[in-house]
Amino acid sequence: MALFLSTYVNKVDKKGRVSVPARFRAILAAKGFDSVVLLPTVKGDAIDACGMDVMERVMEKIGGFDPFSEDRESYADALMSDAIELPIDGDGRIMVPLDMLENAGIDGQCAFVGRGDSFQLWQPAAFEVRKKQARTRAAKKRASSSELGSDGEGNE
């Protein structure tokens, strides 16, 4: 399965349109989608994005029991009610609702950040900050578990 990798920064124009990176579009298209699902991150500092398949998977896993029960996972409800499905237009762009952009502090520039099976939209500077923190944490972990390639190469 193709993965959403890398980070692309695209422009948000006056009308609120943003080009979805061609790579990401291709992955979505390969899954048969011509739309993106967006929803605010839990923390609210960015926007999660994925294809409809991910939403379906989440639904099955955490919320799919009895659709009318009172005990239904409220988390799932929150996800589903906050999420929006945006069509990708003929030029590969989406129109992100203004309030969603504002919540994430996105304005002018928008970073599309790959996360494997999904991706996120960030205000570029905010993402840099976040990345630095994540990297520090990751470096420690990677040093010990060494995911890439070789065994404990102790790759300084």
Add this chain to the structure above:
Amino acid sequence: MALFLSTYVNKVDKKGRVSVPARFRAILAAKGFDSVVLLPTVKGDAIDACGMDVMERVMEKIGGFDPFSEDRESYADALMSDAIELPIDGDGRIMVPLDMLENAGIDGQCAFVGRGDSFQLWQPAAFEVRKKQARTRAAKKRASSSELGSDGEGNE
């Protein structure tokens, strides 16, 4: 499965294109890939390279998690957002982004260094230096461990 072995030095042309050594290409092709995944090394002095299978393995490990949860492994996020998948063109070349090359100090010449199930891209001179250091360290280690016995790991 075939391993990435040996070191090849190829030219980076004006357009930023580099030929992936034919041997390495053949290995990737045997795994069914027509692309390479690149990501900066932890230290940042080189570029790690592998097939998509390695990334998928990482993804599988965290695949069970809710994609929108905060507990998701942050190191995986760092990998996914920094990694890029480069298609190998009809002539066996890839186009490495300029900033990645600069980070690794690569310019003009690029060394492809086999590491078994992955490989790395280095600025040739920098790789020589590193190789020398690695050897020195290894020698020291051997010396000290023969003096002190097997537990005297020491530090390097």
Add this chain to the structure above:
DNA sequence: TTGACTTCCATAAAATCCCATGATACTCCA
């Protein structure tokens, strides 16, 4: 008819494809 949204078109930059070349290795047959 106004405003919001969608489709369509235009363009510049960038990525990709295509072909040519020189160099090296490899084959095969006299």
Add this chain to the structure above:
DNA sequence: TGGAGTATCATGGGATTTTATGGAAGTCAA
């Protein structure tokens, strides 16, 4: 065994296509 012919490879340069992005025209509902 030697040497001409043949593949493979790395590399250069152009031609073509894709992408991101801007703007205009068309659509629909209030």
